[in-house]
Amino acid sequence: MWTISKLTFKEMISKRIFIITIVMTLIFLALYGTAIYFAGKDTPGGGANMIQGPELILMQQFVASQLLGVGLYFSSFIIALLAILSSVTSISGEISSHQIDTWLMRPISRAQFVMGKFVGLSLLMISYAVGLFFSITALHQGIGSEWMELDISLIQMLKAVSVFVIQPFVLISFGLLVSTRMTTLNAGIVSIVLYGAAFIGGFIEQFGSLAEKTTLVNIGIIMSLIFPVDSIYRKMTVLLFDTTDNPLSFAQGGMFTSISTPSNLMVWYALLYGVLIVLFTIYRFNKRDV
Numbered sequence: 001m002w003t004i005s006k007l008t009f010k011e012m013i014s015k016r017i018f019i020i021t022i023v024m025t026l027i028f029l030a031l032y033g034t035a036i037y038f039a040g041k042d043t044p045g046g047g048a049n050m051i052q053g054p055e056l057i058l059m060q061q062f063v064a065s066q067l068l069g070v071g072l073y074f075s076s077f078i079i080a081l082l083a084i085l086s087s088v089t090s091i092s093g094e095i096s097s098h099q100i101d102t103w104l105m106r107p108i109s110r111a112q113f114v115m116g117k118f119v120g121l122s123l124l125m126i127s128y129a130v131g132l133f134f135s136i137t138a139l140h141q142g143i144g145s146e147w148m149e150l151d152i153s154l155i156q157m158l159k160a161v162s163v164f165v166i167q168p169f170v171l172i173s174f175g176l177l178v179s180t181r182m183t184t185l186n187a188g189i190v191s192i193v194l195y196g197a198a199f200i201g202g203f204i205e206q207f208g209s210l211a212e213k214t215t216l217v218n219i220g221i222i223m224s225l226i227f228p229v230d231s232i233y234r235k236m237t238v239l240l241f242d243t244t245d246n247p248l249s250f251a252q253g254g255m256f257t258s259i260s261t262p263s264n265l266m267v268w269y270a271l272l273y274g275v276l277i278v279l280f281t282i283y284r285f286n287k288r289d290v
Contacts, residue, residue, distance in 0.1 A: 001108075001112040001115050001116040001119070002116070002119075003116070004108070004112065004113060004115075004116025004117060004120065005116045005117075005119040005120035005123070006120065007116075007120070008090065008116060008117050008119075008120030008121060008124075009120040009121075009123060009124050012086055012120070012121065012124050013124070015086075017082075017085060017086070018082070018086075021078070021082050024078075025078065025132065028074070028078070029135055029136075029139065032071050032136065032139060033139045033143050035067070036067060036139055036140055036143050037143045039063075039067060064140075064149065064150050065150060065241055067140065068136070068137070068140045068150065068240075069237065071136040071139075071140060072133070072136055072164075072236075072237070072240075073233075075129075075132045075133065075136055076164070076167060076233050078132070079125065079128065079129050079132065079167065079168055080167065080168070080171055080195055080229070081192075082125065082128070082168075083121075083125050083167075083168040083171040083172050083175065084171055084175050084188060084191045084192060084195065085188065086121055086124075086125070086172075086175075087121055087171065087172045087174075087175025087176050087179060087191075088175045088178060088179045088184055088187035088188045088191055089179070089184050089188075090117045090121060090175075090176060090179055091114070091117065091176060091179040091180050091285070092179040092180070092182065092183055092184045092187055093184055096183070096184070100113075110282065110285050110286050111282045111286070113285075114176065114180075114278070114281055114282045114285055115278070115282070117176060118172060118173065118176055118278055118281075121172045121176075122168070122169055122172055125168035125169075125172060126165045126168060126169070128168075129161075129164060129165045129167070129168055130161055130164075130165060133157075133160075133161045133164050134157070134161070137152070137157060150241075152240065152241075152242075156239060156240055156241075156242055157240065159239040159240075160236045160237075160239040160240035161236075163232060163235050163236045163239060163267055164232075164233075164236045166232045166267065166270050166271060166274070167229050167232050167233060169270075169271070169274045170227075170228060170229055170232070170270055170273060170274045170277075171191070171195070171229065172274075173273075173274040173275075173277040173278045173281070174191060174194070174227070174277055175187065175191050176277075176278065176281050177277055177280065177281040177284070178190050178191060180281055180284055180285045180288060181284060181288075194226075194227050195227070195229060197223065197227070198223055198224070198226075198227040198228075198229045198230045199229070199230045199233075200223075201219060201220045201222070201223025201224065201230060202220055202223070202224070202230030202231065202233070202234060203220075204216050204219050204220045204223075205217050205219070205220020205221060205223075205224070206220070206234075208220060224262070224266065225269070228266060228269060228270040228273055229270075231262040231266050231270070232262075232266070232267070232270050234261075234262050235261075235262040235266060235267060238261050238262070
């Protein structure tokens, strides 16, 4: 299993899609850092001016948290796409090219093969997610002026990133499942559509909470149970901005935080969801004739 994990890790790093992603990530970080610098320089209260009055303080919290939320939101999107594209090709690609025959002729079980793929991809994507998370927060807190600074402790960031990395964990487990049953193209379409549906369900839930519409909130909860990626992102923002039981949470985090706070049980549910999906993938792959 560990041999397959190492080979999967090295193979993914050498692929063109990963190299392109790293280059585009550096460009994204450069653009984000530039935006943060000029936003802090040109806004009232930044530079030589001092923030005065409760209204400016509230505005500072809103603008700063919105910009940090934008960076983390698009970081989550980049991580999700890379996790989906890497996982849906990991098994279906080897089946279509018949390279899997070489693997299965060796003294390894199909369960070890799937687990090796899962562990290799998860280690890579979790490392990438952690690096991108701290890069965004460091740019926001370091380059921005006093206008851009948020009172975020190291403990808050550690709690947030520990939840943030669950998203690629879930996406990779589901990507491997569809990769064992479908072609690469179909598996990619299903994963991306379901990912988009999860985030739409999350926005419906937030709107339902704001408008006090129970039906909309329930729709969002059901979608979170079907594919718990948006709820994980929302929980991460709550932990990062520390908006639990805060009456100004919406004003501070805006559209990139959560009005209805996901419970801690949802975090454990997402972890259990990923584990069960991997076990089901092994079961289904054992039944498949390749």
